[in-house]
Amino acid sequence: MKQLSIDGVWLHEPHAYSDNRGVFHEWFRSSSFESETGFDLPITQANCTFSRQGTLRGIHFSAAPGQAKYVTCVRGAVLDVAVDLRAGSPAFGSWEGVRLDDENRRALYLAPDVGHGFMALTEGAVVVYLCSNEYSDNLSRSVHPLDPDLAIDWPLEAVLSERDASAPSLAQARAQGLLPLARPRSG
Template sequence: MKITPTRIPEVLIIEPQVFGDQRGFFFESFNQRDWEKETGLKTVFVQDNHSRSTKGVLRGLHYQIRHAQGKLVRVLVGEVFDVAVDIRRSSPTFGQWVGVKLSAENKKQLWVPAGFAHGFAVLSDEAEFLYRTTDYWAPEYERGIKWNDSTIGVDWPVDFTPLLSEKDEKGIAFIDAEVYD
């Protein structure tokens, strides 16, 4: 696997080695030994989540204030623009974001460490999204920041009005959000 740090060094782009021919392709989407060797992280994943969304859906920016989740995310069908926002007050990159296009075609994955808010916008007609997490879902600690918060200023590459869940419509301003120390 090829590991590329983003402008926020803890957020990583992971590109697997893909073997393909006229029959199709094969790649290892995750290998614990290689993960630890290449990233230096002794990460334990406890839950896999799979979502399907149609074009125009935007999910996020989500995080859990307790039981913070690191997420290894990838797209199985379609394409999304995936975003990680640093919400660790003590971090030199506090309030900054990174975004990357993930697709079934490019097979890239994004490592979103604990301490980050996460979201994505669906760019294709549909997308299936898989995320592997380091802690269990704890709805009582789930929080959301407005996807279009001007303080953060995510430059979403969308030419449509996003379709939001009721929960995401109620996202709060970054300045008012509970964040990590």
């Protein structure tokens, strides 16, 4: 696994084995994941999304205790984006995007408190992700994915949910005390 520019964000590039039957790859193994990243990912929920081209989901995060995610695209392609939303972090407000698709088979790990969003680059993109905590509506938070202060370079015209379209800007979320605070990482 490769650590990306945002603390707590790692990229997994699996080795795929091909033969006349198709392709096999291991996209998650707990022991390897923990030894390479120093993070434990107790899986309590698995999600799957099916998105039309241009669909933009996020930027989402969870209030304490936070929710770590391990994300991959099993059909089509997405631009998957991690955003440092941790007030006080040296990288606060920065983002990094990675293409995940059914050919490169990469996966992205996002530690708790890191904002997450993705845009479907193809029609019918299917994204699956493992989560460290179960979803809780009262802990769910978001920041507007088209906020000019974030300046995320989304490649297509965005199709947003009502929730994402009405999300606060980064500055508004910070002023409202909705953002997590930077804290030392323990894994």
